Amino acid sequence: METSLVFFSQLNMCEPKEKTFFKLIHGSGKGDTSKEAKIRDKEKRNRLSLLVQKLEFQQDILSNSSGHLAKETRISPEEAVIWGESFDKLLSHKDGLKTFTRFLKTEFSEENIEFWIACEDFKKSQDPQQIIRKAKSIYEKFIQNDAPQEVNLDFHTKEIIARSITQPTLHSFDVAQSRVYQLMEQDSYMRFLKSDIYLDLIEGRPQRPTNLRRRSRSFTYNEFQDVNSDVSIWL
Template sequence: METSFVLFSQLNMCETKEKAFFKLIHGGLGKEAASKEAKTRAKEKRNRLSLLVQKLDSHEETHSSRFGALSKELRVSPEEAVKWGESFDKLLSHRDGLDAFTRFLKTEFSEENIEFWIACEDFKKNKEPQQITLKAKAIYEKFIQSDAPQEVNLDFHTKEVITKSITQPTLHSFDAAQSRVYQLMEQDSYTRFLKSDIYLELIEGRPRRPTNLRRRSRSFTYNEFQDVKSDVAIWL
């Protein structure tokens, strides 16, 4: 009986040692995995920082060349550009002014407004009934109907009137909607356009001095930069 007791005790001791060894091994692996994960995070943050610096350098280097390309393509004098600031009508009535304003709206992701306005202007030039019907339907599907790819911001009543008349459209079917979008651009977008770099560069006849860190990167924040500095030891 004594022999059996000793043997059983030895088995228990072996089992305890195995458990301790198992915890030690897995604990070490856990720390190693955590260390690798920390290094990976630090590497990603370092890459973001490097990318941000590259973008800032690239912005400063290409600013003048982009302005030169814009001026050459538009071929507009500062004197002519100044006239665009007199009224929204003068801006839209000038081919280069319309192009510059369209470029500005693209930076604000609201180019559907000017594209809708242009489409309406073109639509009113049609004379053939078949063309009026086809183009009215195309404008409706692109800009008016719910979930349209370039849906413009219109009130419910205006959209409802267009929806009911789209089966038998006239050259005035979009007049109310076009007027609404025009007012929106004139009172909102046009004001910001006159203060934008695109316009100010044209009236000054030269590129404005670029300012570093002017725009915040959506993928990199100041807090992340602090984290990068705190993890600098991991990189070494």
């Protein structure tokens, strides 16, 4: 889908916002002291303020993305090639795990890797109370029906975990973790190896900003692009 760009000839983002507002609001040089004119001027200032805030928000996003990408480019093509040898080698590499997680976020499925990581951490628990606390947390976050990050498990596996959650062991989630691992290995990992995120790394190209399909609760730059760009709505 093509995106139309509209340029405001009056709007110079290099100038202070106050100066920009003055040009747009008072550029005609006509004096109008009526009450209606004052109300219109106030509305103009509010709308222009929103416009500038959204543009500044975009600049902040691009700046943060640039910093993030600078870190990603430190991964050498040789390291990335090793990730393609097996799924286990990908997950055992710190940067590989981070990169794969970033890929899963573009597919709405980061709960799978987060569940796998939580299980790995859980199996390192030693204190009995810690085992119970972490097991309950994993169950409520990933396993139970309508969990905030519910992973895709069959009914039988969920039932076994539910019955044992009051007296969990370090192996309570082994079956579930294995199923999620296989799902990622046979499905998500295959797509990851064909993704731009991975191909850019092995070919030594700069990483591109990740296009997340999940929308934030707050506004995003993509939402701003959908706003009616007719200059008349701002003036």
